[in-house]
Amino acid sequence: MKFFHTADWHLGKLVQGVYMTEDQAFVLEQFIQAIEEEKPDAVVIAGDLYDRAVPPTEAVQLLDEVLEKIVLKLKTPVIAVAGNHDSPSRLNFGSGMMKANGFHIVGNFTKDIQPVILHDEHGEVHFHLVPYCDPSVVRNILEDDEIRSHNDAAGKMIEKIKQDMDPNSRHVFVGHAFVTPTGDEEENTSDSERPLSIGGAEYVDAHLYSAFHYTALGHLHQAHKVLEDNIRYAGSILKYSISEEHHKKGFLVVEMDEAGNVELEKRLFTPRRDIRTVEATMEELLEHPVNEDYVFVRLLDMAPVLSPMEKVRSVYPNAMHVERKNYASASNVRDGEVTVNRSKMSDLDLFKAFYKEVKGMEAEEETEELFKEVLDELLKQENETSNVAKKEYIRN
Amino acid sequence: MKFFHTADWHLGKLVQGVYMTEDQAFVLEQFIQAIEEEKPDAVVIAGDLYDRAVPPTEAVQLLDEVLEKIVLKLKTPVIAVAGNHDSPSRLNFGSGMMKANGFHIVGNFTKDIQPVILHDEHGEVHFHLVPYCDPSVVRNILEDDEIRSHNDAAGKMIEKIKQDMDPNSRHVFVGHAFVTPTGDEEENTSDSERPLSIGGAEYVDAHLYSAFHYTALGHLHQAHKVLEDNIRYAGSILKYSISEEHHKKGFLVVEMDEAGNVELEKRLFTPRRDIRTVEATMEELLEHPVNEDYVFVRLLDMAPVLSPMEKVRSVYPNAMHVERKNYASASNVRDGEVTVNRSKMSDLDLFKAFYKEVKGMEAEEETEELFKEVLDELLKQENETSNVAKKEYIRN
Incomplete structure (x- = not known):
C-alpha cells in the first residue's frame, strides 16, 4: 500500500494581506501530477484544508477542483479530517454522498469512529479518522467528565479505537493535533500555527499512537517525525509565515509493507x-x-x-x-x-540628514539659514497659539 | 415519470429574530415521508435552498441530513439549482462528486448547460438546470453585450438550450427567476422575497418557456401557475413573512405522460x-x-x-x-x-390615563395634586437649567 500524506493546505490564507490562492493552486497542481505519475492507493489530508471556517469562494472552488481531479479523474481515494482552522459542519457537508466516490472526510467528531478500509494484495488497511476537536466537545460526546486536556481527549479516543481494532489488519491514524515526544511543550511552532488552546494543555503525548502502523498528523507546519519514525507531520504545502523561511515544503510518500512497516520519502514542491x-x-x-x-x-x-x-x-x-x-x-x-x-539629534541635524536623503547632497549654508528662520517662525507661532489655548482653557 | 417540485426552502432563515430551523426540519420530515410513500422518480428543488450565502452551520447540517435521506437512503435523485439567496460557488462544492450518487446541483451558471437525463418506460426526460444568475454574469459568460435584463439573459440561455434539444425527448426547465405572464411587473410579491434587481428589469416573460413540457420555478413564495398550467412556482415550504399569511404551503406532484403532458397535484405541509x-x-x-x-x-x-x-x-x-x-x-x-x-391631551390627563392603566382605577384627588406639585417643580427646574445653559452658550 502506497499513500501520500499531506496536511495544512490552508486554502484561503492571507499572508501579509496577500491571498495565497494562486500559489496554492500552483503547488497543488504539482501534487496532482505526482498522483497521476505515481498512482498511490490513497491521499491522506490531515486537517486544515481551509484557513478559516468560512473560506472565500475562490478557496472553495480550488478545493472542489483539486478534489474532483484526484477523486473523479484520477480515481484516487482521498481520506481527510477537519483541522482547527476548518468548520467541522461545513466541511462535513455532502460527506455521506461523496464517500461512495472515494472522498472520505470527517468534519465532526462522533462517538462511533468507523475506519475507512482500503485493500491491497496483503489485505486490509484501516484508516482511523479523528478530526480536530476541543476537549470539551470530546468530553460531551463521550460523556466522560475526566477529559480536561487534549491529551486526555486523544487518549480516550484512541482507547475507543483500540477496542474494535482488527489485530490482523494494518492501521493508520489520521489526526490534527499538537503532538510532542512527551506531551510537553516544545519549541518548534511557527507564527502561522494558531494555538489549539489558550493557556496550554494542548499537547498530546506521541506514545499514545504506538498502536498504529503509521500516524499521519497535521497542525505543525514543519514536516518532522515525533518520537518514532512512523509518527509524522507532513507540514504545510507552502511557507505561511517568514518564520517558516527555512522549512522545506512538500508531502510524504508512505509505502507500507505486509507487516505494516513503512518506508518514507519526502517530495518537495517548487513554490510559485x-x-x-x-x-x-x-x-x-x-x-x-x-x-x-x-x-x-x-x-x-x-x-x-x-x-x-x-x-x-x-x-x-x-x-x-x-x-x-x-x-x-x-x-x-x-x-x-x-x-x-x-x-x-537637534532639529537642524535632523533636517540636514533628511535633506541629504531626499536631494542626495549636503544642504548649503543658505538653505540651513532658511530652515532655521522658518523653524523659529513656526516655533514662535506655536508658542503663541498654545498660550491662547491655555487662556481659553482657564476661562472655560 | 413522476417528480416532486419544491423550492425556496430558505434554510437558516430568521423571521422576526427567530430561527426557522426546527420548523423547516418539521415540514421537510413530511416531505421525506411523502417521498418514501409515493416513490417519485426525482425531486426538483428550484433554488434558494439556503437563506443566505453563508448559512449558519445548523442549516448546513439540516440540508446535509435531508439530502442524505432522499438521495442515499431513499435512492431518489435530487435535481437542484442555486437561487438568488444561495452562494453559487459554496452550493456547487462537491457537485461533481455527488452527481454519481444522484445529487445533481448547479450553483454556478456556465456556458455549457448539460441536461440531467432521467429515464422512464417512455424514454428520456431532460432536466435543464439554470441557476439564478445576474444578467451581467450571463453577459460575460455568453460574451453577448446585448444582454441587459433578466429577460434578455433568460432568452439567450433558453435559445442555447433549444439548439441542442432532442426533439424526441421530454424537457423540464428548472430555474429561479421572477417570471410573469408578460414579462412586466405584477403584484404578487411577498415581503420575504428579496428583489432580484434594484430598479426593475427583473421580470422574465413566461412565453420564453413554451418549448418545455414543464417549467419548475423558484423565487416567488406563493405557489401559482404563470401563463400556462405547466409553468409553475412551487412556493416556499413555510410562511416566511406575515404577508404570506394566507398562502397554502406545500409542494407539487408532477406526473408526466409519454407525450410530456403533465398532471399536477398540490400537497400541503402541516407547519409546526x-x-x-x-x-x-x-x-x-x-x-x-x-x-x-x-x-x-x-x-x-x-x-x-x-x-x-x-x-x-x-x-x-x-x-x-x-x-x-x-x-x-x-x-x-x-x-x-x-x-x-x-x-x-394635557399633562394631567395623560397622567390620569396612565395611572388608570397601571393601577386599574381612577387616580384620587390627592394623587392628582401630588402629581401637579411634582410636575411644577420639575418644569421650574428645567426652565432654570435651560436658562443657565443659554447663558453658558452665549458666554462661550
Missing part, C-alpha cells in the same frame, strides 16, 4: 514564489536582479531611507515587508554596529 | 407553528386558549396597554409582534372608530 528574507543596504538591493518572490526586506542602511517600499518594489514587486535592521534598536550599539539615536 | 394575525382586545386575547403559533397580534384596545408583549406571551408564547390597531392612526377617526389624539 518563495517567502524569504533579503538583507542588504538599499544601494545593494537596487542592484539585485528583479525577482517575484515574497521577500521580507531588512535594510542595513544607517541613515533613514525615503519611500523604502516603493524602492524595494522596483526590484521585488511582491515584497511583503520592509524594515530597517538598526531602526528598532536605534538607541543602542548592537552587534558592534554604530547606530544613531535620532531622538537625541 | 403557523404564522398568522390575531386581532382582539387584550381582554379578549387573555381568554384565548394557549397556542404555540408565531402570531402577529393587533390589539383593538382604545387605551394604551402596559407591557403588551409580556401579556400576549402568557397566551401566545411564540408571539412575534404586537401592535395597536388604532395606535398608528391615533390622530384620525378611521373606519368609524373613535380614537384618541394623545398629543392634544
